[in-house]
Amino acid sequence: MILKGKLLYILLLFLLLPPAIYAQPLPEYPKGYFIWPLDLTPEIVANFGELRVNHYHMGLDCRTAQKQNLPVYAVADGYISRIKIEPLGFGRAIYIDHPNGYTSLYAHLNDFFPELEQYVKEQQYKLKSWAVDLHFTPGQFPVEKCKFIAYSGNTGASQGPHVHFEIRDSKTEKVLNPTLFGLPLPDTIAPDIMRLAIYDREQSSYEQSPRIFSLVKKDSFYTTVPPIIKVDARELSFGISASDRCNGSSNRNGIFSATLYENNQPVSGFRMNNIGYDETRYLNAHIDYKLRSGGGPMIQHITRLPGYPDGIYSTISNNGLISITDTLVHFLRITVSDADGNSSDLLFGIQSDSSAGNTTAAKTGTDQRPFFSPGNINVFENDNIRFYLPANCLYDSFRFSYSESKPKTGYPVYQLHNASIPLHSYFPVTIRGASSMPDKTVIHRFANGRHDYSKAEPVQNGKESGWYKAWFRDLGSFQLMVDSIPPAITPIGFKEKMNAAKLKQLVFVVTDNTEEIKQFTATLDGNWLRFSNDKGRRFVYEFDERCGPGEHELKIVAEDQVGNVNTKIYHFTR
Numbered sequence: 001m002i003l004k005g006k007l008l009y010i011l012l013l014f015l016l017l018p019p020a021i022y023a024q025p026l027p028e029y030p031k032g033y034f035i036w037p038l039d040l041t042p043e044i045v046a047n048f049g050e051l052r053v054n055h056y057h058m059g060l061d062c063r064t065a066q067k068q069n070l071p072v073y074a075v076a077d078g079y080i081s082r083i084k085i086e087p088l089g090f091g092r093a094i095y096i097d098h099p100n101g102y103t104s105l106y107a108h109l110n111d112f113f114p115e116l117e118q119y120v121k122e123q124q125y126k127l128k129s130w131a132v133d134l135h136f137t138p139g140q141f142p143v144e145k146c147k148f149i150a151y152s153g154n155t156g157a158s159q160g161p162h163v164h165f166e167i168r169d170s171k172t173e174k175v176l177n178p179t180l181f182g183l184p185l186p187d188t189i190a191p192d193i194m195r196l197a198i199y200d201r202e203q204s205s206y207e208q209s210p211r212i213f214s215l216v217k218k219d220s221f222y223t224t225v226p227p228i229i230k231v232d233a234r235e236l237s238f239g240i241s242a243s244d245r246c247n248g249s250s251n252r253n254g255i256f257s258a259t260l261y262e263n264n265q266p267v268s269g270f271r272m273n274n275i276g277y278d279e280t281r282y283l284n285a286h287i288d289y290k291l292r293s294g295g296g297p298m299i300q301h302i303t304r305l306p307g308y309p310d311g312i313y314s315t316i317s318n319n320g321l322i323s324i325t326d327t328l329v330h331f332l333r334i335t336v337s338d339a340d341g342n343s344s345d346l347l348f349g350i351q352s353d354s355s356a357g358n359t360t361a362a363k364t365g366t367d368q369r370p371f372f373s374p375g376n377i378n379v380f381e382n383d384n385i386r387f388y389l390p391a392n393c394l395y396d397s398f399r400f401s402y403s404e405s406k407p408k409t410g411y412p413v414y415q416l417h418n419a420s421i422p423l424h425s426y427f428p429v430t431i432r433g434a435s436s437m438p439d440k441t442v443i444h445r446f447a448n449g450r451h452d453y454s455k456a457e458p459v460q461n462g463k464e465s466g467w468y469k470a471w472f473r474d475l476g477s478f479q480l481m482v483d484s485i486p487p488a489i490t491p492i493g494f495k496e497k498m499n500a501a502k503l504k505q506l507v508f509v510v511t512d513n514t515e516e517i518k519q520f521t522a523t524l525d526g527n528w529l530r531f532s533n534d535k536g537r538r539f540v541y542e543f544d545e546r547c548g549p550g551e552h553e554l555k556i557v558a559e560d561q562v563g564n565v566n567t568k569i570y571h572f573t574r
Contacts, residue, residue: 026273030100031182034075035145037106037165038062038152042184043249045162048177048339049272049312050254051287051298055280056272057254058175059105059166060183068110068161069151075104075165080141080149083112083120083134087536090164091156094149097138097170107164110153116141121530128528155534174274177256179339186247190342191255193222193334194241197288197299198350200233201321205305206290206398206421210239212297215346222346228329230353236322237268237303239288240346244338260302260320261333268303268320270312272339282308284422285395293420293448302334307374307395307424324352369399385414385478386430386467393425411480419447419476430459430469433480440562441468442483442514447476453514455561456480486564487512489556492538500572506531506541508556516561523555549574 036042043063050057064070074096081103082095090107097103111117119141124130143149154161167178179185197210213224238260243252259269270286285308288299303320304313313320322330329349337343372378374394380387380402403415411433435441438458445452456468468480492507494500508531510517520539522529524547531539554570 026180029176029180029182033100034104034167034178034181034183035073036062036184037072037075037104037163038064038070039073040065040070044185044246044253045251047244047253048175048179049256049275051283051300054284056275056283056286058275058277058280059107059164060178062163062165064152064161064163066161068153071148072106072109072150072152072163074143074145074147074149076100076145078104078143079138080116080136080143081138082136083116083132085120085124085133086131086156087533088157091158091534092150092153093156096143096149101170102176103168103170103173105164105166105168106150107166108153108155108158108162110151110155112150113148116149124530125528130530130532157535169274172276174276176274177272177339179256180273187244187338187340188247188342189245189338190344191242191244191336191338193336193344193346194243195297195299196224196334196346196348197239197241197291198229198231199237199239199301201235201237201303202233204397205288205301206396210288210291210299212299213348220345222344224346224348227347228349228351231324231350232353234324236324236350237301237320238322238332238334239299239301240334240336241297241299242336242344244342255300255336256339257335257337258300258302259335259337260322261335262322262330264333266314266316267318267322268313268315270300270302270304271314272312275312279309279311281424282311282395284424286312289395289422290420305374305395306397307392322350324350327352327354367399369401371397372400373397380416384412384432385416387416387427389423389427390425393423393427395422395424413477413479415477417475419450419474421475423473423475426471426473428469428471429478430467431456431478431480432464432467434466435468435480435482437482437484438468440482440484440564442481442562443468443470443472444479444481444514445472445474445476446479447474451515453481453483453516453561481514483514483560483562484564485513486566487517487558487560489558489566489568491568491570494570494572496570496572498570498572499574500543501574504543506543506554508539509537510539510558512558512560512564514560514562517558518561519557519559521557525552529554543574547574 044060045063046057046061076098078096078098081097084093092109093107095103095105123134124132152163167176196213199205199210215222216225242255244255257271260267285305292298329351331349334346335343375391377391378389398421401417405413441456442453443456454470456470459467459469488511490509494506522531531541533539551573556568559565
């Protein structure tokens with residue numbers, strides 16, 4: 001009876017009172033100005049703000065029925081202002097500036113429309129580079145709404161055929177949530193909330209395992225099991241796992257907003273309205289990175305971590321925290337919404353467990369490891385290794401762990417904490433060691449099966465020589481390494497003195513023991529030849545007017561990051 005009474009009290013408190021007003025109203029975006037970029041029933045496989053590895057998803061991924069080479073259309077009048085081609089990222093992308101102050105972007109494309117494709121090709125040969133970033137004036141390539149601009153594809157970092165679509169503020173280059181522009185994506189389905197996580201905010205989020213609670217859905221809301229949760233901490237924050245769906249789709253997308261209320265008053269929350277590309281790595285502060293990197297679920301913090309600027313967050317009261325300084329039940333609500341205004345509520349109560357006592361001091365008071373914190377330059381150094389984390393590098397504090405070991409072969413290995421702590425910016429690592437080939441020395445970082453290599457520059461620390469410095473973005477194990485091995489060049493379906501008349505393309509795979517290919521150059525009969533490098537795996541030349549009938553000499557040169565070079569020369573006929 002007591003439990004039912006508490007649940008009834010929650011319902012009366014939260015469902016009968018009018019909703020609280022949270023943060024500032026959304027800007028008024030033009031509805032109906034932009035059309036769908038494909039001549040297909042509008043469907044998406046990912047939305048704006050969806051959680052990805054090291055970044056937020058910054059647009060809509062438009063379905064193309066698992067097909068490539070479908071026509072893509074300009075969503076409004078304007079002009080093509082930019083073309084970018086790169087191995088990963090967007091692959092082949094078009095930017096269109098519109099007279100209303102917005103820019104639309106279309107990515108992972110195949111060929112552009114013929115006149116644009118020819119112009120881009122000419123520029124690539126002029127610049128002797130397949131990867132280009134070209135900018136245009138309004139008079140060069142004007143477009144009208146519904147004009148064919150390119151074919152859909154799967155280029156760049158795409159993992160399947162689709163069109164990545166964005167709307168940006170042309171002046172600030174902030175990426176805006178396209179769903180707020182009235183695109184024809186019907187959504188009357190409220191988000192799903194799967195789990196609740198509770199954090200003791202008198203500790204770092206990296207030095208605790210959150211308490212995770214499963215949820216049950218009542219008639220019109222979710223609640224925890226149990227609905228009243230006993231806690232032994234005085235300052236709490238919360239995280240959730242949640243997802244959203246559009247009508248007629250089973251695909252799980254990201255949520256638009258989540259807000260925490262106490263006694264129907266907003267405390268903290270986030271909203272996926274606009275995000276800049278200079279902010280997108282803050283995704284690692286928005287989620288419980290340590291939990292996720294250890295194979296756990298994706299949890300989104302509702303209160304920002306100390307090293308996350310406001311960004312998507314609004315902190316309304318008490319630093320976004322819930323304070324428990326009494327033995328009363330604190331009734332809380334978390335409202336999760338999508339961009340169309342559909343919302344779901346999670347209702348639960350928090351009460352101090354007076355019998356447990358607060359154990360924060362006991363947990364942290366005897367730990368003598370160096371304390372690293374956000375907003376400070378954090379330094380570690382000894383006789384063998386030195387590094388520092390810039391002030392903007394950390395999202396939350398942690399106690400730094402260090403060890404070193406000497407393998408049977410090679411240089412010593414220095415363990416700088418572990419990869420469960422996300423870093424926002426690059427940081428320098430300087431290692432002491434005697435290298436027989438200073439110009440061929442790299443620093444090798446490895447953790448959890450992942451390997452990074454960065455060219456090491458010789459430096460002198462005071463009067464000491466024999467130190468090497470390189471920059472990284474993750475912690476882990478670090479080791480000096482001498483790289484004297486040039487890249488390997490492997491032709492696919494092609495060989496010396498071959499009659500290539502029946503071939504449509506030339507394909508080469510280039511690999512290196514330190515993974516980084518600094519330069520790939522191909523010349524045909526002494527003239528630069530355009531090889532594409534989509535996804536960074538293969539170099540491909542599609543036969544065209546640059547290679548006519550007769551005998552030819554193809555020269556391939558590959559160079560790695562420390563200057564090791566491999567050259568292959570092939571003779572063939574067409």
